Amino acid sequence: MKNVLLFFTAVLMAYSTYAQNIEVCSTCAISTLKKGISVAKDYDTILVKKGTYKEHNILVDKPLTIIGESYPVIDGELKGEVITIIADNVTVDGLFIINVGTSYTEDYAAIRVRKSKNFIIQNVVLEKLFFGIYLEKSRDGKVFHNKIIGDAVEEYNSGNGIQLWYSKNIVIEHNFVQHVRDGIYLEFSDDCLIKNNVSAENLRYGLHFMFSNDDIYEDNTFEKNGAGVAVMFSKKIKMLNNTFKENWGTASYGMLLKEINDAEIIGNTFEENTIGINIEGSNRIVYKNNNFINNGWAIKVRGACYTNSFIENNFLYNSFDISYNSKVNDNVFNKNYWTNYTGYDLDKDGIGDVPYRPVKLFSYIVNRTPETIILLRSLFIDIIDFSEKVSPIFTPNNLLDNNPLTKRITW
Amino acid sequence: MLKILKYSFFDLMRSRWSYVYFAFYLLLGIVLLFLNNDLSKAIITLMNVIIMLVPLIGTIFGVMYYYNSKEFTELLLAQPLKRSSIFLGQYLGVAISLSMSLILGLGIPFIVYGLFKSNAIWDFSLLLITGTFLTLIFTALAFNIALTNENKIKGFGYAILLWLFLAIIYDGLFLMSLILFEDYPLDKLSLIGTMLNPIDLSRTLILLKLDISALLGYTGAVFKKFFGTNFGLIISFIMLTVWVVLPVLRIIFKSKKKDF
Numbered sequence: 001m002k003n004v005l006l007f008f009t010a011v012l013m014a015y016s017t018y019a020q021n022i023e024v025c026s027t028c029a030i031s032t033l034k035k036g037i038s039v040a041k042d043y044d045t046i047l048v049k050k051g052t053y054k055e056h057n058i059l060v061d062k063p064l065t066i067i068g069e070s071y072p073v074i075d076g077e078l079k080g081e082v083i084t085i086i087a088d089n090v091t092v093d094g095l096f097i098i099n100v101g102t103s104y105t106e107d108y109a110a111i112r113v114r115k116s117k118n119f120i121i122q123n124v125v126l127e128k129l130f131f132g133i134y135l136e137k138s139r140d141g142k143v144f145h146n147k148i149i150g151d152a153v154e155e156y157n158s159g160n161g162i163q164l165w166y167s168k169n170i171v172i173e174h175n176f177v178q179h180v181r182d183g184i185y186l187e188f189s190d191d192c193l194i195k196n197n198v199s200a201e202n203l204r205y206g207l208h209f210m211f212s213n214d215d216i217y218e219d220n221t222f223e224k225n226g227a228g229v230a231v232m233f234s235k236k237i238k239m240l241n242n243t244f245k246e247n248w249g250t251a252s253y254g255m256l257l258k259e260i261n262d263a264e265i266i267g268n269t270f271e272e273n274t275i276g277i278n279i280e281g282s283n284r285i286v287y288k289n290n291n292f293i294n295n296g297w298a299i300k301v302r303g304a305c306y307t308n309s310f311i312e313n314n315f316l317y318n319s320f321d322i323s324y325n326s327k328v329n330d331n332v333f334n335k336n337y338w339t340n341y342t343g344y345d346l347d348k349d350g351i352g353d354v355p356y357r358p359v360k361l362f363s364y365i366v367n368r369t370p371e372t373i374i375l376l377r378s379l380f381i382d383i384i385d386f387s388e389k390v391s392p393i394f395t396p397n398n399l400l401d402n403n404p405l406t407k408r409i410t411w
Numbered sequence: 412m413l414k415i416l417k418y419s420f421f422d423l424m425r426s427r428w429s430y431v432y433f434a435f436y437l438l439l440g441i442v443l444l445f446l447n448n449d450l451s452k453a454i455i456t457l458m459n460v461i462i463m464l465v466p467l468i469g470t471i472f473g474v475m476y477y478y479n480s481k482e483f484t485e486l487l488l489a490q491p492l493k494r495s496s497i498f499l500g501q502y503l504g505v506a507i508s509l510s511m512s513l514i515l516g517l518g519i520p521f522i523v524y525g526l527f528k529s530n531a532i533w534d535f536s537l538l539l540i541t542g543t544f545l546t547l548i549f550t551a552l553a554f555n556i557a558l559t560n561e562n563k564i565k566g567f568g569y570a571i572l573l574w575l576f577l578a579i580i581y582d583g584l585f586l587m588s589l590i591l592f593e594d595y596p597l598d599k600l601s602l603i604g605t606m607l608n609p610i611d612l613s614r615t616l617i618l619l620k621l622d623i624s625a626l627l628g629y630t631g632a633v634f635k636k637f638f639g640t641n642f643g644l645i646i647s648f649i650m651l652t653v654w655v656v657l658p659v660l661r662i663i664f665k666s667k668k669k670d671f
Binding site: 250296317319339365368369371372373374375376377378379380381382383 | 452455458459462463578579580582583585586589590593597598600601602604605611614615617618621622626634635
């Protein structure tokens with residue numbers, strides 16, 4: 001405790017006695033950001049005035065606060081990386097960075113944080129970029145309220161909006177990412193919080209997890225991406241109250257889960273996606289209170305998925321509710337509301353008296369011969385679906401919702 | 412022709428069956444809306460009804476009307492009138508009165524419910540347009556059957572068979588052939604197969620609006636072009652028009668040659 005107090009007094013002292021403002025503007029004595037950094041002392045604040053600064057490879061190697069006044073433009077002139085942070089306690093605020101260089105051998109970023117702690121990157125606008133904000137082996141930082149607008153056309157020569165690599169305990173909040181390869185990409189990054197972001201129209205994924213555990217993402221919106229969110233090879237991830245919308249296409253998903261264990265998917269909305277959630281090799285996941293509205297397939301189960309539970313979700317007007325490609329089922333469906341349910345509720349307890357079979361024979365046929373999708377909603381298909389419902393042969397026998405609700409759930 | 416059309420139309424307007432048909436749709440619309448409380452769900456249900464029922468009613472009604480008014484037709488034939496105008500007039504009279512029952516019967520409850528304020532209006536109008544097209548097509552087909560068969564019972568039998576074939580059996584054969592040839596590229600075949608059946612065609616037209624997200628799940632350039640753009644909508648409408656024109660031409664052709 002004493003040490004902490006001492007530390008704080010030391011910091012305060014440092015600020016009050018030594019920290020000073022350095023102004024950078026095109027007509028000042030210090031006319032470049034690079035020069036500003038070189039003359040600054042630790043914990044100084046650099047004030048960048050409005051203007052255009054043609055600079056790249058700016059190395060921030062001491063704890064500084066860099067603040068842009070009414071969005072000064074830092075133009076990288078497509079020559080390489082723009083800002084690289086290698087010191088702890090750096091704050092970057094209010095810059096407008098454009099023209100990051102593209103390379104096929106190096107991942108040039110607009111702002112890269114390398115092996116640093118306690119950084120804050122906020123109110124930054126990035127345009128014409130390769131990689132946006134790249135956090136590398138860093139921890140305890142915050143990426144807040146940035147706007148990243150790329151112009152990616154092809155996957156192989158474009159970068160990600162916000163990329164985390166071996167980073168821990170990072171908060172990514174209120175960012176707006178558009179038109180890049182992956183909106184937000186986490187690789188080997190644990191204990192991160194991703195909140196209130198909007199990731200739209202990206203080439204590949206809105207949000208992409210690889211080998212990252214114990215992360216939480218909530219209240220984000222993923223719209224019109226190649227695929228909304230891909231969560232792969234990760235454990236204990238919490239996905240709460242996100243919205244996945246209009247991810248259309250042959251390989252488009254609201255959410256793609258691959259090799260995910262012990263996750264929680266609660267309170268999300270999946271609307272008008274070709275496939276709401278695509279699940280592969282994922283176990284012990286709880287799906288609760290999600291809305292699946294107007295999707296082609298609400299949930300597509302590809303195989304090797306065990307002990308998942310789907311409880312109290314709303315399945316509204318999906319072309320197919322659930323699709324399975326095997327006859328084995330070890331997942332639990334209980335107390336969901338299905339608009340396709342045709343049973344009755346005689347005792348009026350809000351629970352249908354006849355179990356609901358969410359997997360239709362037709363979804364099995366479409367899995368086998370995709371062209372047959374053109375017969376969707378035909379009377380003949382309804383007849384064979386009905387006969388399959390009466391005596392299941394092709395679809396898992398025990399895949400039932402024993403307590404289908406008769407009214408839409410609100411929470 | 413217009414005089415005969417007018418006569419047929421008002422004759423049908425006075426008939427009990429038009430009212431029954433109209434009342435049926437009215438009731439269906441009201442029940443669906445006021446029990447469901449959901450416009451888009453009601454439209455999906457209506458789609459199923461329209462695609463099955465409109466062709467059935469169209470064929471049966473068309474055949475029935477032709478046989479019932481046969482004596483009057485023969486009387487007309489004795490007058491100096493063009494044969495094509497007699498039969499076309501009758502055909503249009505039946506088709507228009509049926510379409511009117513459909514449009515009014517479904518339209519009134521939906522308008523009362525507040526269709527104009529909801530965004531389902533396009534889906535709904537598409538539904539009515541396809542319903543009208545189906546009426547025109549199947550009444551024309553029914554007239555064709557009736558013109559070719561003097562025997563009433565045979566005519567009715569063929570009419571029901573036609574409906575059964577196009578509504579159910581065709582899809583079954585279609586599905587079987589798709590599964591049988593699944594090793595080959597099938598996207599063109601499946602689209603052509605749809606075009607050849609007016610019921611399937613109208614179903615696809617409505618799918619384009621309701622299930623577009625599922626339809627785009629299939630990998631295939633032709634499919635993608637068809638469903639992903641307005642191309643599909645335009646082609647479908649053209650094909651529906653062709654489906655009206657061909658049977659009508661045959662009515663004219665057949666009626667000119669027929670002995671009475």
